[in-house]
Amino acid sequence: MAKAQINPEKARWLEVLGVSMPLCLSYIPIGLACGILLHAAGFNFIMILLVSVLVFSGGAQFILASLLTVNSPLSTIFLSLFFLELRYALLGSSLSKYIKQESARFILVFSASMNDENYAINYMKFATDKKWTPDDALLVERYSLAAWSISNMVGGLIGGAISIDLEVVDFALTALFLYMIVMQVQNHLSFVICILASILGVYFLVLTKNTLGLIIATLLASFVGFAVENTVRHHSKDPSNNWFLTKMFRPQITKTTLEDKQAQEKKEIKEAEKLENKIENVVERHDEPKDDTQHHDEG
Amino acid sequence: MEQLLSNKIFYHIIVIILAAIAAFIPRYLPVLFFSTRKIPEWFNEWMKYVPVSLFATLVVKGIFVDSSYNFIAFGHVEQIIAALIVIVIAYFTRSMSISVIAGLVAVWLLSLAL
Numbered sequence: 001m002a003k004a005q006i007n008p009e010k011a012r013w014l015e016v017l018g019v020s021m022p023l024c025l026s027y028i029p030i031g032l033a034c035g036i037l038l039h040a041a042g043f044n045f046i047m048i049l050l051v052s053v054l055v056f057s058g059g060a061q062f063i064l065a066s067l068l069t070v071n072s073p074l075s076t077i078f079l080s081l082f083f084l085e086l087r088y089a090l091l092g093s094s095l096s097k098y099i100k101q102e103s104a105r106f107i108l109v110f111s112a113s114m115n116d117e118n119y120a121i122n123y124m125k126f127a128t129d130k131k132w133t134p135d136d137a138l139l140v141e142r143y144s145l146a147a148w149s150i151s152n153m154v155g156g157l158i159g160g161a162i163s164i165d166l167e168v169v170d171f172a173l174t175a176l177f178l179y180m181i182v183m184q185v186q187n188h189l190s191f192v193i194c195i196l197a198s199i200l201g202v203y204f205l206v207l208t209k210n211t212l213g214l215i216i217a218t219l220l221a222s223f224v225g226f227a228v229e230n231t232v233r234h235h236s237k238d239p240s241n242n243w244f245l246t247k248m249f250r251p252q253i254t255k256t257t258l259e260d261k262q263a264q265e266k267k268e269i270k271e272a273e274k275l276e277n278k279i280e281n282v283v284e285r286h287d288e289p290k291d292d293t294q295h296h297d298e299g
Numbered sequence: 300m301e302q303l304l305s306n307k308i309f310y311h312i313i314v315i316i317l318a319a320i321a322a323f324i325p326r327y328l329p330v331l332f333f334s335t336r337k338i339p340e341w342f343n344e345w346m347k348y349v350p351v352s353l354f355a356t357l358v359v360k361g362i363f364v365d366s367s368y369n370f371i372a373f374g375h376v377e378q379i380i381a382a383l384i385v386i387v388i389a390y391f392t393r394s395m396s397i398s399v400i401a402g403l404v405a406v407w408l409l410s411l412a413l
Contacts, residue, residue, distance in 0.1 A: 025396060026394070026395040026396035026399075028396070029396055029399055029400055029403075030396075030399055033399075033403070042307065042311070043311060044308075047308075047311050047312075047315060050315055051315045051318060051319075054315060054318065054319035054322065054323075055315075055318045055319060055322045056322070057322055059357065060318065060321075060322060064314070064318055066366075068314070070366060074313065074314065074317060077314060077317060077318070078317045078318075078320075078321050079321075081317075081318050081321035081322065082321040082324070082325065085321055085322050085324075085325045085326070086325045087325075087349060087350060087353050088322075088325045088326040088329075089325045089326075089328070089329040090329075090346040090349050090350070091350075092325075092326055092327075092329045092330040092333075093329040093330065093332075093333045093338055093342075093343075093346070094338070094343060094346065095330070096329070096330045096333040096334045096338070097333075097338070099330070099334065100334045100335075107327075107330055107331060107334055108327060110330070111326045111327045111330040111331075112323055112326060112327065114326055116350075117395075165407065165410065167406075167410065168403060168406050168407045168410060169403070170361075171361075171378060171381060171402055171403060171406040172399055172402070172403055173357075173361065174357075174358055174361040174362060174378065174382060174385075174402070175381075175382075175385045175398060175399045175401075175402030175403065176395070176398075176399055177354040177355075177357050177358050177361075178354075178358055178382055178385045178386055178389060178398070178402070179385065179389040179395050179398040179399065180350070180354050181351055181354045181355060181358065181386075182386055182389035182390050182393075182398075183389070183393065184350060184351045184354070185351060190348065190351050193348055193351060193352055193355075194351055194352070194355045195355075196352075197351070197352035197353075197355035197356050198355045198356065198358070198359045200356070201355065201356030201357075201359045201360060202359050202363055202364060202370055205356075205359075205360055205364050205368055206364065206368055206369065206370050208368075209367075209368040210368070211360075213356075213368075214353065214356045214357065214360065217352070217356045218349060218352045218353040218356055219349075221348070221352035221355070221356075222345060222346070222347075222348035222349045222351075222352045223345060223348075224348075225345075225347070225348030225352070226341070226344050226345040226347070226348055229344065230341075230344065
């Protein structure tokens with residue numbers, strides 16, 4: 001693959017480590033919080049390590065901890081987690097076009113350690129970086145998994161040593177989701193959908209008395225988003241200037257940390273994504289064997 | 300006591316196995332399915348709005364719905380204020396760790412004050 005590069009193998013893992021570093025660092029506080037909560041729910045640190053490697057999902061582990069503390073039955077635990085993790089079905093299916101040609105074993109290993117954050121990085125890199133290979137993507141997952149499970153375990157260890165207000169730590173999850181919402185709300189329509197999902201969420205949660213309400217609200221709200229966007233695209237004279245699809249106001253950033261740069265990049269990618277998707281579809285139809293072995297390097 | 304402890308560990312192992320299955324199936328099967336087929340365009344367009352909707356419902360579940368699934372408007376005032384702070388900080392810094400830490404500090408200080 002990398003004959004054109006001077007020092008291919010050695011440079012690669014470092015380069016990928018650089019790409020994953022902001023993510024790994026941001027996992028530390030959340031992982032610590034999660035470890036503390038799991039410890040409070042009765043897990044010892046070996047169990048915490050095990051669950052963070054096998055589940056590898058902040059949201060799911062927080063909810064697991066809160067379900068364990070209220071002594072929920074196993075069936076509720078399983079179903080709640082399953083419905084929460086259903087979103088990975090969507091993430092996975094959108095990444096699958098990039099890892100199609102890999103072996104069955106690779107797909108198994110890759111999908112097992114995929115989560116929201118490393119998905120975001122990998123999707124962004126696949127969409128923009130022609131040299132980004134599935135192996136690099138797997139490496140990002142490995143780094144983030146290492147950072148996540150170690151900080152979980154440390155959280156579990158310090159959780160026993162110091163006393164912490166758990167209601168406060170529990171808010172880490174809400175803050176994490178709020179951050180993701182802020183990052184994802186790009187145009188007016190996604191903001192409207194966000195409000196709609198909140199209202200539907202409360203309504204269906206109270207109605208079903210179950211986390212199933214989350215799934216119903218999510219599917220309905222996202223379908224409305226899809227339907228509105230589709231209607232606008234087909235019936236508006238100037239879809240890109242329609243109020244729904246115009247960008248929300250965003251401030252200029254004065255600080256430029258690595259995370260900021262990455263988020264900036266991610267935002268730019270999102271804007272290019274729609275266009276690119278369309279182009280790709282056309283390209284795929286026209287020249288079928290697009291380079292299906294490896295992306296070659298231009299030097 | 301020994302019996303109870305081993306039961307607890309056994310129970311936790313069962314929980315972890317179930318959680319791992321619940322986490323693995325939604326990740327693996329769709330990738331497997333779509334690695335041999337083409338993803339329909341409308342499906343992708345629909346799925347684009349899923350993350351933001353799901354996160355929004357999870358946030359309101361945390362702030363406005365209590366553990367027995369009743370609506371509480373101002374049960375967690377400190378969380379409502381902290382949530383607004385997180386939104387503003389996330390908007391300006393775009394940093395995940397700064398947002399989460401600021402949210403934790405805010406909710407901690409507010410829970411002391413309120």
